[in-house]
Amino acid sequence: MELVSQSQSFGGMQSVYRHRSEACAVEMTFGVYLPPSARARPVPLLWYLSGLTCTHENAMIKAGLQKYAAEHDLALVFPDTSPRGEGVADDQAYDLGQGAGFYLNATQKPWVRHYRMYDYIVSEMPALLQKELPLNGVFGITGHSMGGHGALTIAFRNPEKFRSLSAFAPIVNPTRSDWGRKQFSAYLGDDEAYWAKHDACLLLADLGWDGDILIDQGAADQFLEHLRPEAMARLMAERRQPGVLRMQAGYDHSYYFVASFAEDHVRWHAERLHAT
């Protein structure tokens, strides 16, 4: 992987790398933050999956996670939200194509060639990062909006890989949302049987989750009807699922919301990732 830029941040190092992705068959860019303690010993890694329209960069510069990662001895990784560039299929809408990969493997044309974000996040990137960086192999995962959907669905399907889980304003029930039905139809085809493994509520009902879950949701979020937090709230309560779902009064869907609760989420992950 090729180093694109590097800046010291809170005593650690914020880097951007580019590499040729096998899964996506295209060059991909991502950000990595290493805390100061990673110079002395390997650290756990917290994955941050971003939302619609984002690149690797938005959360890296807006969410303010580095301070807390430095304090709690965690590395951070900020993947892109889709394959990009010339020759990669796209759509004029902001919520389909580039910037809107939905963390799945597309099966339908024209998306099938490059849109393999599930394999990229679950298999290719972990192997690459574990090889190249001072990591101890312990992973947690979080994300915002579409990235919250990614964090929940990827953790539920890969509990052996992710020890801790949280989300900011996640899309929790995409098979019943305009942020989901349109995209799953395009990427996966019209047979809804194939959609279930990308819906956090359906997966939790089917597979369960042995750990606990932290979800923050702004009560003044302008996209509540797409996010459907009530579906996850009911399901967690019905299943007696350990976890915390906080409706945060006054907060909208922006990075101001994410930044306001970034410290709580990093601490949540640190307590679980450093546990022996």
Place this chain on the structure above:
Amino acid sequence: MELVSQSQSFGGMQSVYRHRSEACAVEMTFGVYLPPSARARPVPLLWYLSGLTCTHENAMIKAGLQKYAAEHDLALVFPDTSPRGEGVADDQAYDLGQGAGFYLNATQKPWVRHYRMYDYIVSEMPALLQKELPLNGVFGITGHSMGGHGALTIAFRNPEKFRSLSAFAPIVNPTRSDWGRKQFSAYLGDDEAYWAKHDACLLLADLGWDGDILIDQGAADQFLEHLRPEAMARLMAERRQPGVLRMQAGYDHSYYFVASFAEDHVRWHAERLHAT
């Protein structure tokens, strides 16, 4: 002033306003952060002046100041760095014209009509903000790079208005820098006698500063030759000027540097602005 956007942040409110500026004879945009405590009582205001190429937005989304302002009961204001828009003179270079106002009143064509950032920051905005927001009239000022130049020069010339002062990687000696000589020549004309009142080192030598000063400078800053921290370091030591100039090992000129020391600067201002 017209509200452009508003998002809750760390329990307070981050707003963006647009208004017709008398000083600049054009519409100007700025950001304001009010801490939670401003709902109950008026608070002091910390001015953050931004650097070359920035709008009101960069520091607002990247510097991470809101968390500390919320904790320390300070309001923040993020002015733009120049007048903007159609009919406002500009230059193809990133360091002259729009995005590069240098916090002075231009006297030369074509800049003289709109480029009056000194009057805008020193007179027009304080009156507007004091009238429209829950402020107690106590001001501190900081800034980054060109904005550090603005903070130092504006404070030195207006000690009755600003009680506390700090800067991140400021341009301290622009009359001897490529970030200064070219711009002062364009905005103020070739008679260098008119430049002195916009040079922090010359002003400090001439006027002094009754308070103390906090300056952070990245030791790995890629623009050290333009910033000339050694001129300010020597002058402060020679004058026995109370203050702290910290060379921070490994940090560059980016917002990762600003964010890493944002907490220290907000605390510095809070201790002075809340003192009775």
